[in-house]
Amino acid sequence: MNTDWNDLIQRYIAGHTTAEETHRLETALKADDALADLYLRHMELDVALEASAASAEATRELLTAAILPETRHGFAWLSWRPLAAAAAGLVIGLFSASIVWATSTPRVSKERLFSLQNGNFDEKGLERGFPRQTRRWSGDEAAITNDERLSFVSPGGDSNDRSARAISCDVFQLVDLRPLRHSPRQDGDAVLELSANFLDARPYNTNPSITFFCQLYLFQGDPMTLHQTWPQCIADALASGSAQLTTLGSLSTDWKPITAKCLVPTEADFAVIQIAARPNLRPAKLQGLFVDDVKLTLKTSPELPIRIVQR
Structure with a gap:
C-alpha cells in the first residue's frame, strides 16, 4: 500500500483519520525515524499557528502527561493530542537526541x-x-x-x-x-x-x-x-x-x-x-x-x- 504520509499526518493532526489510519500511522511512527522527523515538523507548524500563552508549569505538566512508557533512541516518544498541544503553546522540534520546546513567554500572532x-x-x-x-x-x-x-x-x-x-x-x-x-x-x-x-x-x-x-x-x-x-x-x-x-x-x-x-x-x-x-x-x-x-x-x-x- 502506497501511503501519502504528508496527507495522513495532516488529517491525523486535524482529527480526520479513521481508526485504521490512526493505528497505521502510530505503528509506523514507532518504527521509522524519518517518518518521526516528518511528523514532528508537521506538529511544529500546526502547534506554532494555534499556540496560546501557557505557563512553564502547565507546559511541563502537559509534556509529562504526553510521554508514553516506550522509549526510542534514549528519549521518550511523544504522542500528542492536537488540542492539548495547542492549549499548552508548545513548539516541538527534534534535533538528534534533544527535545526543543517553548518556555513561558507568550506567543502573540498577527493575522x-x-x-x-x-x-x-x-x-x-x-x-x-x-x-x-x-x-x-x-x-x-x-x-x-x-x-x-x-x-x-x-x-x-x-x-x-x-x-x-x-x-x-x-x-x-x-x-x-x-x-x-x-x-x-x-x-x-x-x-x-x-x-x-x-x-x-x-x-x-x-x-x-x-x-x-x-x-x-x-x-x-x-x-x-x-x-x-x-x-x-x-x-x-x-x-x-x-x-x-x-x-x-x-x-x-x-x-x-x-x-x-x-x-x-x-x-x-x-x-x-x-x-x-x-x-x-x-x-x-x-x-x-x-x-x-x-x-x-x-x-x-x-x-x-x-x-x-x-x-
Whole structure:
C-alpha cells in the first residue's frame, strides 16, 4: 500500500483519520525515524499557528502527561493530542537526541486577510483552464449559483497532459505575494492559511464518496507563465500545504470547513490557490457539491525563546 504520509499526518493532526489510519500511522511512527522527523515538523507548524500563552508549569505538566512508557533512541516518544498541544503553546522540534520546546513567554500572532478575489463568489464569471493572470478564478467546469456559492460541475483534464485522466474538478486562483516583501514582518514565522467551507448536499450515504481539497503552492518567478508547465511544475514549488475531507452526502446542510497551511519562504513571489472536488469512483457526475467563503490569511508570529533539554 502506497501511503501519502504528508496527507495522513495532516488529517491525523486535524482529527480526520479513521481508526485504521490512526493505528497505521502510530505503528509506523514507532518504527521509522524519518517518518518521526516528518511528523514532528508537521506538529511544529500546526502547534506554532494555534499556540496560546501557557505557563512553564502547565507546559511541563502537559509534556509529562504526553510521554508514553516506550522509549526510542534514549528519549521518550511523544504522542500528542492536537488540542492539548495547542492549549499548552508548545513548539516541538527534534534535533538528534534533544527535545526543543517553548518556555513561558507568550506567543502573540498577527493575522490579516490577504488579497483573494471573489472568495465569497458574489461576482459572476469563471474562466476555463489554468489561470493566466492573478485575481481570477479559473479551472474546470464550475458555476457560481444565484445564492452565491461555487458549484463543482465536471472534472477536467490537464491542458499540458492530454493523456491524463480527468479525476477531479479543480478551480484555481493566482495570488501575488511580492507585496509581502514591502510589509513590516516580525522576526519569526510567516504562514499562509487557505480555508474554505464545503457542502455535500447529496442525501446521506450516497455513492461514490467525494473528497474535497484545499491546496496551496508557493513559487518563485512569473505567475503569468505557470500555465505553460502546470501541473508538472508542482515539484518546483518552494512550499506547499494541503487539507482534505471525504464525504458520502449529508444528513443536514451543515458546511464543513477545511484549512490548509503553508510556511512562506521570503523568496516566494506568488501562490497557487486550488479548491477541488474529486469523486472516488469514476466516471461519476458531480451534483450537489459546493464551496463558499474561501479565505487566504497571513499569520505572522515572533520567534519564541526556546530551551533545549537533553534526554
